[in-house]
Amino acid sequence: MPLDAPAMLAVLAGHLPGLTAEDPAKPWVIPAGQITAAALALRDDPRLAMTSLMNLTAVDRPDAGHIEVVYHIGSMAHHHRAALRVLTPRGQARVPSVTAVWPAADWFEREVFDLFGVVFEGHPDLRRILCPADWEGHPLLKDYVKTKPDVPIKKVADA
Numbered sequence: 306m307p308l309d310a311p312a313m314l315a316v317l318a319g320h321l322p323g324l325t326a327e328d329p330a331k332p333w334v335i336p337a338g339q340i341t342a343a344a345l346a347l348r349d350d351p352r353l354a355m356t357s358l359m360n361l362t363a364v365d366r367p368d369a370g371h372i373e374v375v376y377h378i379g380s381m382a383h384h385h386r387a388a389l390r391v392l393t394p395r396g397q398a399r400v401p402s403v404t405a406v407w408p409a410a411d412w413f414e415r416e417v418f419d420l421f422g423v424v425f426e427g428h429p430d431l432r433r434i435l436c437p438a439d440w441e442g443h444p445l446l447k448d449y450v451k452t453k454p455d456v457p458i459k460k461v462a463d464a
Contacts, residue, residue: 306383307380307383307384307385308352308353308383308385309385310329310330310387311329311330313329313353313385313387314326314329314333316346316350316352316353317333317343317346317347317350317353320342320343320346320350321335321339321342321343321346324339324343331388332375332387332388332389332390333387333388333389333390334389334390334391334392335389335390335391336391337391337392337393337399337400337401338401340389340391340400340401340403341401341403341405341406343389344376344403344406344407345406347378347387348406348407352383353380353383353385354380354381354382354383355378355379355380355387356380356381356382356407357378357379357380357381357407357409358376358377358378358403358407358409358410358413359377359378359379359386360375360376360377360413361374361375361376361377361403361410361413361414361417362374362375362413362416362417363375363417363420363421363423363445365395365421365445365446365447366395367395367446367447367448370394370395371392371393371394371395371398372392372393372394372395372398372421372422372423373390373391373392374390374391374393374400374417374423375388375389375390376388376389376390376391376403378407393423395446398421398422398423398424399423399424399425399426400423400424400425400426401425401426401427402414402425402426402427402428402429402431404425404427404428404429405427411428411429411430412434414428414431415428415430415431415432415433415434416434416435418431418432418433418434419433419434419435419436419443420435420436420443420444420445421443421445421446422442422443422446
């Protein structure tokens with residue numbers, strides 16, 4: 306039977322003392338230094354069994370001075386879902402990698418690195434995935450300034 310958000314948060318708080326949330330139904334903020342422990346608890350506690358990382362993305366919040374790394378996770382066994390947020394400072398964004406916990410994080414973390422500049426410490430192959438290797442900057446940062454012209458798209462002749 307699926308747990309509701311407050312019950313899931315209570316189970317996780319048993320593994321991470323001091324963890325609280327203003328509204329358990331909204332994404333829970335996890336300190337960057339605890340994301341690995343949180344991920345392991347979410348995956349390995351049989352009451353949670355969050356074995357599926359469905360999405361990992363980021364949101365640039367320049368007015369707040371940070372980037373939010375957002376994790377959407379789920380349990381196939383219990384049919385419940387949760388969202389986590391890790392806040393990391395702009396300009397020095399660093400978060401531990403969760404690829405050892407959820408292998409699906411591999412390409413998601415590479416995409417966030419490429420587009421937002423978040424460094425995932427311990428990632429097995431952190432390099433650009435969408436932009437060319439020599440690309441300067443991170444295109445989804447709100448203060449990104451394009452320094453290269455657009456690449457023209459070649460049209461395929463009608464067959």
